[in-house]
Amino acid sequence: MGQYAAPLRDMQFVLHELLNVEAELKRMPKHAELDADTINQVLEEAGKFCSEVVFPLNQVGDREGCTYEGDGVVKTPAGFREAYRQYVEAGWPALGCDPEFGGQGLPAFVNNALYEMLNSANQAWTMYPGLSHGAYECLHAHGTPEQKSVYLPKLVEGVWTGTMCLTEPHCGTDLGILRTKAEPNGDGSYALTGTKIFISSGEHDMAENIVHLVLARLPGAPMGTKGISLFIVPKFVPDANGAVGARNGVKCGSIEHKMGIHGNATCVMNLDGAKGWLVGEANKGLNAMFVMMNAARLGVGMQGLGLTEVAYQNSLVYAKERLQMRALTGPKAPEKPADPIIVHPDVRRMLLTQRAYAEAGRAFAYWAALNIDKELSHEDEAARREAADFVALLTPVIKAFLTDNAFEGTNLAMQIYGGHGFISEWGMEQYVRDARINMIYEGTNSIQALDLLGRKILGDMGAKMKRFGKLVAAFIEEEGVKPEMQEFINPLADIGEKVQKLTMEIGMKAMQNPDEVGAAAVPYLRTVGHLVFSYFWARMARVALDRASSGDAFYAAKLATARFYFAKLLPETASSIRAARSGSKSLMEFDEAWF
Amino acid sequence: MGQYAAPLRDMQFVLHELLNVEAELKRMPKHAELDADTINQVLEEAGKFCSEVVFPLNQVGDREGCTYEGDGVVKTPAGFREAYRQYVEAGWPALGCDPEFGGQGLPAFVNNALYEMLNSANQAWTMYPGLSHGAYECLHAHGTPEQKSVYLPKLVEGVWTGTMCLTEPHCGTDLGILRTKAEPNGDGSYALTGTKIFISSGEHDMAENIVHLVLARLPGAPMGTKGISLFIVPKFVPDANGAVGARNGVKCGSIEHKMGIHGNATCVMNLDGAKGWLVGEANKGLNAMFVMMNAARLGVGMQGLGLTEVAYQNSLVYAKERLQMRALTGPKAPEKPADPIIVHPDVRRMLLTQRAYAEAGRAFAYWAALNIDKELSHEDEAARREAADFVALLTPVIKAFLTDNAFEGTNLAMQIYGGHGFISEWGMEQYVRDARINMIYEGTNSIQALDLLGRKILGDMGAKMKRFGKLVAAFIEEEGVKPEMQEFINPLADIGEKVQKLTMEIGMKAMQNPDEVGAAAVPYLRTVGHLVFSYFWARMARVALDRASSGDAFYAAKLATARFYFAKLLPETASSIRAARSGSKSLMEFDEAWF
Known part of the structure; x- marks a missing residue:
């Protein structure tokens, strides 16, 4: 049941049209030779592998689960082992790894794109290779030469996890x-x-x-x-x-x-x-482990993105096929007993919410991964430092915002199926159940919010945040004068200013009372997430406007999704800002004995 | 694992201190003799039955599930049958039924309170007697005398479902x-x-x-x-x-x-x-079925309330026991290796959100049930008509708002458990899975929203809504002059005005374009839900203020929860109103071919 096709067109849009990665790679000596065609071929092959080998095991994996066979032995669901064998044979574990240890040395963003697809296809299966990659990164950064020479080639090859x-x-x-x-x-x-x-x-x-x-x-x-x-x-x-x-x-x-x-x-x-x-x-083990943990947090964000995408794809098919009621404005498919449910405004709200989350999440996450590559490999030290700041600042946002959105998105996908969404056979409720863990592990989303506000923002007096603010401001400055961009730039500028004010306000309050940080953190992270999404939606709208005359419906859809985002999703910040400002008093004055 | 104790104190607060049901019953000839003590005794007994007989079967029921044994035969989980036998033997099915057919003739609100407790204890089990009660109501209203005499006594006794x-x-x-x-x-x-x-x-x-x-x-x-x-x-x-x-x-x-x-x-x-x-x-079958459907929709609201309450109770115990990190303001339990997590502001936000939803949901649902009693039995015709309007208007709000809140509440309860929340053994993830169906069946929550906005509000040009508005306005008028009530009355008056304006605005737009109803309905229902909750929180605050001098911590907690509600939950309307106003354009201009 169900389906998954890698969203190659949108992935390529993000990498090449939005982020222009080929030009960026020219400034990274170790990736300077890599071109767009090669990247696209890798993604296409990966997409095929995910759809054909990994995705068909998703439901059976859920139904069978793993089995503890006693004496420390665990059996994975039917087909998992064989799919992993094929994965190793095809060399996928090595994709983003260091050539010194047998890796293919491709940039982090290509590996991220691979993981988006793997997670769409089968999150539970993907966690086997996914955690190996984290262990690889940790040992690569902190292992002794002997440890590296023994362990890394095996992890890179994938024969060890x-x-x-x-x-x-x-x-x-x-x-x-x-x-x-x-x-x-x-x-x-x-x-x-x-x-x-x-x-x-x-x-x-x-x-x-x-x-x-x-x-x-x-x-x-x-x-x-x-x-x-x-x-x-x-x-x-x-x-x-x-x-x-x-x-x-x-x-x-x-x-x-x-x-x-x-x-x-x-x-x-x-x-x-x-x-x-x-x-x-x-x-100093915690420092070393944090290399793995940060990789894992970005990885969890990709789990959120992957589930958002696959649930969207399936709910879209259902919304086009399921006939139920007539449109409020009169029959749209009079030859049929009822209209497809995609005619109903609220079904469209549910579809477009998922779509807007998936597409902005992809832009954000790939951009973040590109910054990991810059941090590691850019020829210019200032560029490396700037990229490192972006990654540090926004890792908790990728983890929490993308996984919160994924839980909402998969729930909306399930809701579109009505009663059928609750039935296991259709596969939609599994996405909700799988998506739920991503809000918990590798640091709950509350912990991510504290990390963002307490450590990453207030911890350096807003320096990293200012850097990101400059990036946004530069875009606003360049585009703000153009009439066709007003509808995107105005709300972006508005949320930018609001985040700035909010940050100052909480910072002042936090100096008096540290509980103000804990009280504000969760809605603050939601607000920052929307600032980031507004920025990427405005940038994507710019690209789409530039290419609108091509007549390619892809750009028309991109523009319409941007408009939907600003009309329907950004308004969440009206309440998240109020919640973030509302302080710790009503939380802390509640005497523990009253509970 | 886990626990459930009927929240008798809060139930009695709602019935006697907030709604003053004893006085109300005096105006209903068939209930005029019923006193508070009798009601309390019934609730106490029911609470005992739920905790001792029904609740222990909740997790085993989830784990075992039902079994299809072939040839139309279904086996329920271990213990279900025996618990039902005890339920019938104790006479619980007859509680709210007509004495003519063997019922005990107690008011609807007592039956509602019973169902809150049953659903807290075990929603899956409760659906067996729950649907019988709906069938009873439908046949009672529409059956022939012969049908009634054959079927009703058996349904009332509970030997048939x-x-x-x-x-x-x-x-x-x-x-x-x-x-x-x-x-x-x-x-x-x-x-x-x-x-x-x-x-x-x-x-x-x-x-x-x-x-x-x-x-x-x-x-x-x-x-x-x-x-x-x-x-x-x-x-x-x-x-x-x-x-x-x-x-x-x-x-x-x-x-x-x-x-x-x-x-x-x-x-x-x-x-x-x-x-x-x-x-x-x-x-005319659909008309007849709607008797059952409306009862079922209120029943689903009680499922939401029941799950919100039991998940809250369990997450509270965990938050008091689980030691993890120190408070941001310094150690609160220095003698222990870490502080209980209830010291953290965000954990309190999650607890108080559940608590505020449960308590306001209870006030709202019991009040609605009292109005069913008035509709059926009040001596004054005008009072009967007014009550009928309230019930018709607010049934979709009870169904959708309480079940949306329950999904959020059970998810917060699970989140408080961290990784343990995801593990079946602890029982928290079951509440999330059980709560999810309530947003779908008996009309999805989107359908409830369309029913509210399209049929119940715009369908009679806002007449029913104005009635409810009058009730709120009368309270504001009476209390608005009192300084101690300002903090509750001001936001209540504000949300009341906003709902009024919003309703007018959508009504005007809908005359031009029916899709405006579909586009606004879901965030509109959330907004109305908060108007209702604001009204009940203000009323509960009034009662708590009157009794604050008693020194009973119950009232201090009630006041603090009211303050939490207005500071932290009502602000959702800042975005729900914006979403409801943002119209259908961004939804409908998206060409179907672009998806």
Whole structure:
């Protein structure tokens, strides 16, 4: 049931017409030779793989789920293993990886586009390779030369997969209180003991080895987050050539029954004197892990985008086919017993909301990924620094805004199906269930909002935010004088000013009372998300206006979606700004005893 | 896992302190003897039954679901049958029913309060007796004396249950195109043939007979909704004394696998020349069914309220127990490794949102039920008419606003649990899945919004709305001069004026273009919902202020929740009003070919 076709036309629009990546790559020595045609070919091939191999396993994965077979063994749903074999064989894990370790060295934005499609096709399946890529990035940044030479080629090839082991039964958000211990063995390795929970892809039957990156405490380590170290704990201990050896003392004790992503094994991992090796410096494990965490947060944003897109595609087909009632303005398909439901204004609201979220989310996320490439590879240091600021500032927005939108979008898609949306067979309710986790893991969306407002904005007195503001202001300055752009520039300028004022106001209040940050953070993030979306919708409208005379309906649709966005979605900020301004008083004056 | 205790204190507050039902009942001859103590005793007993018998089956019902055993036989989850036996034995089905047929004749609001508690305890289970009650109401209003004497005593006793059979594979919202046929048998009965889907409680093992109320077409009936008739189609054909006889040709063909309410059997019902008897007049079946549908829509609102309450209770316990991070203003529980998460402003926002929705929803729904009693039983005709208008006007608001809020509320409750919220064992994700159907069935929430704006408001040129406006205005007039009420009256008056203007504006636009109704309806309903909630929060604040000197923390909490509502939730109308005003253009100018 259902369908998925990679939105190649829109992806290419974003990369080439909006972001002009080919020109940008010319300023990055290691990508200077890469051209648009090659990128397009990769995306096309990836799209085919996603539609033909990964997507058909989405519903069966949900229905079957993973099975704990006892003694640490987990079986993935029918077909998952074989699809992963094909994925490895085709070389997809290597796409964005360093050629020194067998990677293809393509830019981050190409890898991001691949992940959008994989997540549209099957989020639960995609989490197996997805977490491996995070482990790759963490070891690539912080591993010793020996660790890199043993582990990276295997992760790049995809024959080994990775995990991140942070959460324990008593702590998720608050890693400072974790209890897993690491005691030196005297031979440079450590013996790790403790229990980790909620470990995605923690155990499965798809790879010959699993590389766990585990947070633990060394003996005598300081309390809190400054006493946490990071360790590699492989399922099978490899030798220097990467041949797997003895089974290590890290074992899956059980898997969780959960609301969605049934095809991915969410594991309790028991470490019983498991052998591990320190990654990076002692007691600085959280810094090292943050490389993986930031990658994971962008990855979660791509999960949101992927689900938004696929749910939209399916609800659109249904809205065109399902006949029910007549249009309020009179029959539109008089030859049929009723009109297709796409004639109804509210059905169009539900469709266009999804579409506007998907398209702006794509522009935003690909732009952010392009900035990762700039940060890593741009020839100019100032450009690298600017890009790094954008990525740091907006990572929590990508994570939270895109996943909130995805939950709304998948719910609207399901609603368009009416009663059929609630029935498993149609596949729509699975998207809602899968989308729900993205608002929780890798830092709940509340935590993202605190990160944005507390750390990223107030933490540097608004410096990063000002940088982004300059980018927006430059666009407004250039386009604001053109009559055809008024309808887009005016609301963009308006929300820009409002965000500026709001930030100042909260900043002042926060100096008196830190609870003001916690009270404002969630609606503040929604407001900033809309500033970003307004900026990209105005930019996309500019491109569409330039090409409108081509007669290509693509541009007419793009313009109309931009108009829909400004008319119907941006107004959310009227209430999010009020909520952000309304302060902590009504929250905190409620005595705990009154609850 | 989890817990539920009936919120008796708050229920009594609404009934006695806010609505003063004892005085109201004095004006209803058939209820004039009923006093507050009796009502409280009934609620207390009902609360006990819900917590002790029905609630413990909630999670097992979800996990096991119903089983289709072949040949039309459906098995309900372990314990469901026995709990229903106890329910019947205790006389609960008879609570709100006519004494002429064995009922206890208690007012509708008592029955509503019972249903709030049942739904908190177990929505899937509650749908078995819940639909029976709708069938009872429909037959009570439209059945012949013979039909009443055979069917009503059994439905009142609860030994038979009922269903409503409307939807077919090709039509749900658009009943005008339904195809099930009813041909006269010549003996006063009809032979019904067709397929009905999504029939809740359509088949099960809890009762000795099931009474289906089926919409079908007579031979030569006009096309559309004016050619639909209503029939009783019993599973077993009873004799005049209610003894069950031959198995009728109405059979469950399969049950659906679905997102939630797993414990309730959602059946495909095949009618193969099934014997049926006309209820009410030929071709006026939809009118008769609307008695049941309106009852069902209020019932769905109570499902929303019930889930909001129980999810709140559980997330509150977790927020007090779960230790994670320190308060932004410094440690609150320095003796513990971290503070309970209830110290964090955003956790409080999530808790208080649920609480404010639950308490205002309760006030609104009980008030609406009291108006049903007035409509049926008030000694004064003008009072009866006014009450009928309120019920007609606000039924779609209760259905849609309370169920939208419940979906938001259960999602917030789940979010408070972090990763644990996504795990089935904790029970929170079930509330989200169960809550989701309430936005779809008995008319999707979009349809409710069209019913409110198109039929109930514009359809009578705003007459019913003006009546409700008068009620609000009278309260504002009385309280607006009192300084202590300013903080509640000002925003209430403001939203009242805004709704009035908005209604006028849409009404004018709709005369030019009917699509303006469809474009505005959903955000319009949200806005009206907040007007209603503002009215009840202001009234509840009044009561709480009057009793504040008692020192009872209940009133302090009530006042603080009112303040939270006006500061944090009412601001949603800043965007819902903008969305409702933004018109149909951006929706309808999007060419269908561009999608």
